Amino acid sequence: MSELVKKSQRVDPSMLVLFGATGDLSANYLLPAFYHLDASGFLPDDLKIVCVGRRDFNEQSYLDFIIEKSNFLEKLKKPKIKKYFLKHIVYYQGDFSNPDSFAGLTSVLFNLEKPTHKCYNRLYYFATSPEFFLSIAEMLEGAGLLKSCEVHNRTIRVLVEKPFGFDLKSAKKLNKLLLNYFTEDQIYRIDHYQGKETVQNLMVVRFANSIFEPLWSKDNIDHVEISVLEDETVGGRGKFYDRAGALRDMVQNHLLQMLALVLMDEPKELKTELIRDEKLKILKGLKLFSKKDCKTEVVRGQYGGYMKETGKQSVTETYVALKVFVDLPRWRGMPIYLRTGKALSKKVTEISIHFKEPSKCLFTHCASNIMTLRIQPDESVDLRINNKIPGFGVDLTQKKLQFGYKKEFEKDLPPAYERLLLDFIQGDQRLFIRSDEIEAAWKFVGSITDSWRDLPLSMYKKGSHGPEAAENLIKKDMREWWTGE
Ligand SMILES: NC(=O)c1ccc[n+]([C@@H]2O[C@H](COP(=O)([O-])OP(=O)(O)OC[C@H]3O[C@@H](n4cnc5c(N)ncnc54)[C@H](OP(=O)(O)O)[C@@H]3O)[C@@H](O)[C@H]2O)c1
The missing domain is CATH 3.30.360.10 (Dihydrodipicolinate Reductase; domain 2)
Structure with a gap:
């Protein structure tokens, strides 16, 4: 087993919350990347991906929806493979602008953590248009989800998608907004190249x-x-x-x-x-x-x-x-x-x-x-x-x-999103901007x-x-x- 695998399995316990989980990016890049990482043994066994969407799904129907929407998840159609991957997936129905959704999200995370009595790193993936960043960050803070467990040295990270601004003014505004809620070492701005x-x-x-x-x-x-x-x-x-x-x-x-x-x-x-x-x-x-x-x-x-x-x-x-x-x-x-x-x-x-x-x-x-x-x-x-x-x-x-x-x-090269997701999970900011x-x-x-x-x-x-x-x-x-x- 390579150093990378061992390291990924040694990562502190983590929950990844995916905002925008029903979007094109999630279907064509993120879920396929999570699946491949898992199939190759790189995803920590206990990592839960909490997929936040507005539609009424459970874990099964959410994954069916994503498989249908995606161009890259043929293999997940096999029931045995799907069942194996489902262990990572939690679906949560919520709206970015509704405080009740975030109160509910807090309970979901708490209930996931309770049986293991562990504290978790909280990783937030903003796979949405930047217009929602403020609302999501505000709601996360309001729900107490931006506080990490200091006793166990757990961290909060956020990954944000492009476009990062439309010009210098809007980019500065977006940076200021994010820096109001997170520190620079918590922010992962992705450039998939x-x-x-x-x-x-x-x-x-x-x-x-x-x-x-x-x-x-x-x-x-x-x-x-x-x-x-x-x-x-x-x-x-x-x-x-x-x-x-x-x-x-x-x-x-x-x-x-x-x-x-x-x-x-x-x-x-x-x-x-x-x-x-x-x-x-x-x-x-x-x-x-x-x-x-x-x-x-x-x-x-x-x-x-x-x-x-x-x-x-x-x-x-x-x-x-x-x-x-x-x-x-x-x-x-x-x-x-x-x-x-x-x-x-x-x-x-x-x-x-x-x-x-x-x-x-x-x-x-x-x-x-x-x-x-x-x-x-x-x-x-x-x-x-x-x-x-x-x-x-x-x-x-x-x-x-x-x-x-x-x-x-002989091996195929790992797609960019797989590498970057793994870095995000492991807390390696080198390839982020x-x-x-x-x-x-x-x-x-x-x-x-x-x-x-x-x-x-x-x-x-x-x-x-x-x-x-x-x-x-x-x-x-x-x-x-x-x-x-
Ligand atoms: N698609 C790509 O290939 C790609 C590549 C690079 C970067 N990006 C960037 O990634 C971001 C997302 O792109 P996308 O193509 O996935 O967009 P999208 O297909 O429009 O998806 C947007 C997601 O946000 C959800 N959403 C919107 N308003 C919401 C609300 N009030 N509450 C809860 N959920 C809400 C949508 O849910 P519903 O399904 O319920 O509408 C959907 O899951 C964008 O910034 C885009 O520029 C995309």
């Missing part, structure tokens, strides 16, 4: 291999690209998405967090706050956009058919590409190109580090070395190096040194949104590479988007 195996590998590749760190600066790297390309359209998320757009939905969180991990200095130790401090330096170092920069360094696009799909006139971007800089001595002047969009020709998330060509090359065609970190799918790390083509003369070709997860490991990181990212994004309504919206065809203007954004610097081919 942080739970992806390959994102976690970023730090390992950089800091566990002595060959990269000495080269990791503007002196040796020409530019960095981060691409999060999706082939799906907005689908059923149209209403939410139209208010947010690609910049707020993807860049503010996932892309900027990956950027911070790629560029940050090595933390002194692998401790939560030290890692967050280093990421924060990069996020704060991002050069803010002026109105003039916005015109030349940002492209917004929308795929044809988006307005028909969402049923309204809209200038919301479903694609965004931008060139950014980090104003710190190690990175000053080195461009970082970011792009993300929907309804594109392929689904891929990739970070590529483009090293400078050798300043003096003895051979013709010395291409620059490129390191690609493929986050999804076909997770891999590869480094392109120049080699001699066998035969007479000295002709060069670039080939990959590659580490592919599928080739090297601190309030100041969120605010620094919003400040940067605000410098774009402040002036970008004047920017033209470039239309692109569904299933294409995105708008022509995004190609031109990088081409004018004599570079091209990296396609990995």
